[in-house]
Amino acid sequence: MSVFAIVTNAAAAAEEAQAHAAEASSAGLPQLDPAWWPSQLFWLAITFGILYWLMTTRFLPAIAGAIEERRDRIADDLDQAGDFKRQAEDAESAYNQSLADAKAKAQAIAADTRTEMDNEIAALQAETDAELAKQVAAAETRIGEMKAAAATKVGEAAAQTARAVVETLIDEAPTEEAASRAVADAAARPEG
Amino acid sequence: MYGFRAEGPMEQFEIIPIFSLPTGSNLLAFTNSALWMVIGTSAIIVFFFAATRRAALIPGRLQSMAEVFYEFVSDLVRDTIGPEGRKFFPYVFTLFIWILVSNLFGLFPSLPGVPHGLHTFTPTSHLIVTLALAMLTISIVIIYGFWKNGLGFLKLFWPPGLPWPMYILIPAIEVISFLSRPLSLAIRLFANMFAGHVILKLFAGFVVSLLSAGGAVMLFGIAPFFGAIAVTALEFLVAVLQAYVFAVLTCIYLNDAVHAADH
Numbered sequence: 094m095s096v097f098a099i100v101t102n103a104a105a106a107a108e109e110a111q112a113h114a115a116e117a118s119s120a121g122l123p124q125l126d127p128a129w130w131p132s133q134l135f136w137l138a139i140t141f142g143i144l145y146w147l148m149t150t151r152f153l154p155a156i157a158g159a160i161e162e163r164r165d166r167i168a169d170d171l172d173q174a175g176d177f178k179r180q181a182e183d184a185e186s187a188y189n190q191s192l193a194d195a196k197a198k199a200q201a202i203a204a205d206t207r208t209e210m211d212n213e214i215a216a217l218q219a220e221t222d223a224e225l226a227k228q229v230a231a232a233e234t235r236i237g238e239m240k241a242a243a244a245t246k247v248g249e250a251a252a253q254t255a256r257a258v259v260e261t262l263i264d265e266a267p268t269e270e271a272a273s274r275a276v277a278d279a280a281a282r283p284e285g
Numbered sequence: 286m287y288g289f290r291a292e293g294p295m296e297q298f299e300i301i302p303i304f305s306l307p308t309g310s311n312l313l314a315f316t317n318s319a320l321w322m323v324i325g326t327s328a329i330i331v332f333f334f335a336a337t338r339r340a341a342l343i344p345g346r347l348q349s350m351a352e353v354f355y356e357f358v359s360d361l362v363r364d365t366i367g368p369e370g371r372k373f374f375p376y377v378f379t380l381f382i383w384i385l386v387s388n389l390f391g392l393f394p395s396l397p398g399v400p401h402g403l404h405t406f407t408p409t410s411h412l413i414v415t416l417a418l419a420m421l422t423i424s425i426v427i428i429y430g431f432w433k434n435g436l437g438f439l440k441l442f443w444p445p446g447l448p449w450p451m452y453i454l455i456p457a458i459e460v461i462s463f464l465s466r467p468l469s470l471a472i473r474l475f476a477n478m479f480a481g482h483v484i485l486k487l488f489a490g491f492v493v494s495l496l497s498a499g500g501a502v503m504l505f506g507i508a509p510f511f512g513a514i515a516v517t518a519l520e521f522l523v524a525v526l527q528a529y530v531f532a533v534l535t536c537i538y539l540n541d542a543v544h545a546a547d548h
Binding site: 122123124125126129130131132133134135136137138140141143144145147148149151152153155156157158159160162163166 | 295298299300302311312313314315316318319322323325326329330333334336337340341342344348351352355356374375376378379382383408410411412413414417418475479
């Protein structure tokens with residue numbers, strides 16, 4: 094407050110002195126009074142010089158640095174975003190690849206299982222067929238045996254019948270061997 | 286009592302010493318002109334100090350403003366001079382900001398009641414100041430021009446590709462036009478500031494005179510009152526424009542110095 098008062102008092106006093114001086118000199122444009130040129134040039138040089146010095150050493154590098162940093166940061170961020178995008182694409186293709194692999198594997202397993210089961214079924218069927226064939230063969234053998242036995246029994250019965258018939262007719266019984274032979278001959282003779 | 290005293294339109298340009306330097310002589314006295322140079326420069330310094338104190342990735346308001354100024358002048362220098370103009374950027378930037386603030390601060394109204402020495406003052410309304418800045422620019426052009434191009438700088442006055450009779454006249458015209466550059470540069474800024482403030486003060490003076498006349502005459506004060514408002518708005522435009530024009534012309538002249546020998 095007091096400083097301001099001193100300055101204003103000084104200014105007022107100086108103003109008065111200057112007013113007298115101005116009256117003494119010619120009353121033209123204040124711009125054309127060379128008396129104040131050195132002072133204006135002096136203070137212009139000081140203020141402009143200080144400002145230029147501060148601009149070059151402090152302010153402009155600081156602003157340039159901030160702008161540069163921001164530009165770099167944005168470029169970095171864009172690069173990083175590009176990286177992330179590439180990674181995402183890689184992950185997606187890897188996922189698609191593994192999905193395709195898994196599908197192929199599943200199909201392979203399914204095919205394997207099918208052939209295995211087919212083989213197993215075929216083996217089982219073959220085994221069963223063989224067993225059945227064996228049983229059929231056994232049954233046929235038994236049937237054959239039974240047939241032969243039946244034929245023998247028929248022959249015996251025919252021989253006995255023939256002996257009984259002959260005995261009844263001629264009252265003489267042929268021997269068993271002769272009767273059997275005659276029956277066998279009759280059976281071997283082709284039909285009519 | 287202060288409100289009804291109209292000053293003449295020229296009093297606003299008077300240089301009023303505030304204090305003398307300890308040398309005792311008034312030669313380099315601290316005047317109202319020096320005061321407003323210091324106020325303007327200090328304001329610029331405070332602004333840029335605050336704007337760059339924490340240079341952040343995401344700029345605050347002040348930093349955004351500072352960056353707008355920076356990009357604006359940087360683009361101007363790059364577009365006019367090209368990449369070689371980078372070394373002149375701090376000079377053009379300082380010049381632009383200093384003239385801009387000097388022009389704009391001079392448009393503030395004075396506080397009522399303060400002594401004449403503390404009234405608002407526009408340093409750029411004095412020819413010696415604008416001439417000094419113009420001479421600084423032209424000195425840089427000449428010194429850098431000869432340093433960079435050697436005598437090739439003189440090709441500036443010898444435009445190529447003219448029919449030979451033209452070379453009797455053209456170099457002389459080119460020399461005159463080159464020599465008139467600092468004057469036109471200085472007078473353009475000075476005259477704009479000077480004339481604007483005179484008109485502003487004339488309109489304001491009319492208002493005060495008519496109001497002090499009293500009675501029905503006071504009604505006639507309305508027209509110059511709105512005139513003063515319009516001129517004030519215009520002067521803000523002129524203040525910014527002239528700072529820009531000074532910076533642009535400085536860039537164009539520096540471009541000559543950089544590229545004089547190119548053609």
